[in-house]
Amino acid sequence: MANPVLEAITQRADEISALGPSNEALGRLDDQAAKVLREAGVIRMLQPKIHGGFEFHPRDYAETIMKIAGLDGSTGWVAGVVGVHPWEMAFADPRVQQEIWGENQDTWIASPYAPMGIARPVDGGYVFNGRWQFSSGTDHCDWIFLGGMLGDAEGKMAQPPASLHLILPRSDYEIVEDSWNVVGLRGTGSKDIIVKDAFVPDYRVIPYNKVVDGSQAKEAGLTNPLYHLPFSAAFPLGITASVIGIAEGALAHHMAYQKGRVQITGTRIKDDPYVLYAISEAAAEIAAARAALLDNASRMYDIVASGREVTFDERAVGRRTQVQAAWRAVRAMDEIVARSGGNAMRVDNPIQRFWRDAHVGLAHAIHVPGSVFHVSALTQLGIEPPHGPMRSMI
Template sequence: MTHPALAAVEERSEEIAALGPENERLGRLADEAAKVLRETGAIKMLQPADYGGAEAHPREFAETVMRLASLDGSTGWVAGIVGVHPWEMALCDRRVQEEIWGADNDTWIASPYAPMGVLKPVDGGYVFNGRWQFSSGTDHCDWIFLGGFLGDADGDVVQPPRNYHVILPRADYEIVEDTWDVVGLRGTGSKDIVVKDAFIPEYRAVPFSRMTDGSALRESGRTNPTYGVPFTTIFPLGITSAVIGIAEGALAAHLAYQRTRVQITGTRVKDDPYVLFAISAAAEEIKASRIAMLDNVSRFYDKAAAGEPVTLADRAASRRTQVAAAWRAVRAMDEVVARSGGNGLRMDNPIQRFWRDGHMGLAHAIHVPGSVFHASALTDLDVEPPPGPMLSMI
């Protein structure tokens, strides 16, 4: 059975796709595009029911993000990132949940999580400073998660570093305009954020370790298995699902264009066995990426439902699957784009926008394969990877 949010996306698919060029022109989601996205309910799929959310199966969330991204990459990307934040907020202190959703449970939360700030301890909390890049969808959000390290009384980072997710209202940070001029995903409006001497009460500074060791879940009282999926599986899910959806969109645009295309040689594409072979091979690779992502998160959901423990090796393998799925989908997209001809890359053809968006999405730090594959191989050999960057998102 189709989730209501996905059904709503299908009902408004033409509208979402038509707004893609305007999103790109503005360098952020157009107000109308954000309104449509809000009305589909996609951002509230992982939000807790006590604040108007659907508490959906994460597989359903991924399917919805993929479909959105196949219509417009930027819309799908914002849904994939902003849509994960209610999942984390559900595990945070109930006081901040009430601050954000008590008056309006349609309030959106931005990020990024990269630890580019420092928390300086003071009475009752911390003073926070820093600058961050890549805050996707931030113009339409009223709160934000920002990554930071714990500092000492002088503001120097405590060693070994202790990573926190810090929660701030819009009044406590600045969105820096004209900081998002990139080749792809232009419509995401992933601008810089600056925080200067913001006071953070203790309950709005969450040690990242609490998300990975299960203590946040235990203390939250949440029982839906969706909240038992590891953070390092659920956060990449939204991003990689968007990349896979973008590849699906490129394939669909390519097929629509090729149906009537005649090559310069006079051969119709539908009579060219070499192009047809490439299309089919790419379609299967993209489908394999989709299946891998959906199966991966479903297995973790089933583990949570059964109360089974999740090991470091499980989490490392999950990240390996996620990274490989993104690269597989983009490589396959390249194969069909390369066979779209010169006219397929004109700026009025959506193929080129999907192509640019897909490569921009692949460049996200969550898709860097080196340390992930290294850590996963070590765990397969029963060797625990050393702490530090190799384990930062496993």
């Protein structure tokens, strides 16, 4: 099936690429970069059709994010992060969907999901407080998903712990300016968020466990297999796709730069077999990372499309595939950037920006391999992984 969003992005590739330095200088997406994403329909790729979305296959979504990130890392990252939020909003109460998309189907939703707030139950909902880091693309969003822990009557964490996803309009939270000062992905504007005594009605709250176990999508009556993907497969997809796309962008700029480059020894790159070998090996590794991520997304989709739930073991291996794909692509990128020469590190050379962006993307919590690799190895050995934090990213 044709992907008109990818076609629209391809037609405006030069524009997206040219806005990269502006995004970085602003510390957020340039308004024009956000406009391009809106006009291309990127953020509506996983949005329900009833609200003007496309309900695309996750593979199409990931391929589009890779393309954007290969043009500019920050634009691709925002597209990947903000682009997955309509997927979960499809599970939400129709009342909040109408509030968000009723008048403007291009309304964007920010996050983060990290449970850094406390939601104290009151009549009709919750009183919510907290502070969060890393709200990517937040300047261009009018609503937000925030992770929180269920509180007790005194506002302390309830026992046993229970995690919630709460949905708030822009008027109920503060974006902390100058809170995003980092070495890479500067253009994502991933700023801090503060919520003080905001009332969140019941219908704007989704229990996290119901998102993870798939019951929320079933209760919402959703039939498209897209919405029955495991959260651990869908949520990381745009983030990992953007990191691989950034590595592809670094490779493309490296190739263009090396084509006519002469080393200090007087040897042209085209005549240096060692550099040529490194280029080929890196290109093959990045291509393999792409193929692994896309294949994993397709396999997960095929499982749920068949009517079967994805098992915990399959989820663990799927997460291992995602994490390894990101690390594989960045390691390969490092090999070619190290052979790009000193001038590649000048701020007017995009190679160094892609290099910085990729490493910051790799630092995201979903790409930490420790517990993911540990749990996936145990499942393949036929050993039940311990319950608790180790399973939280699966």
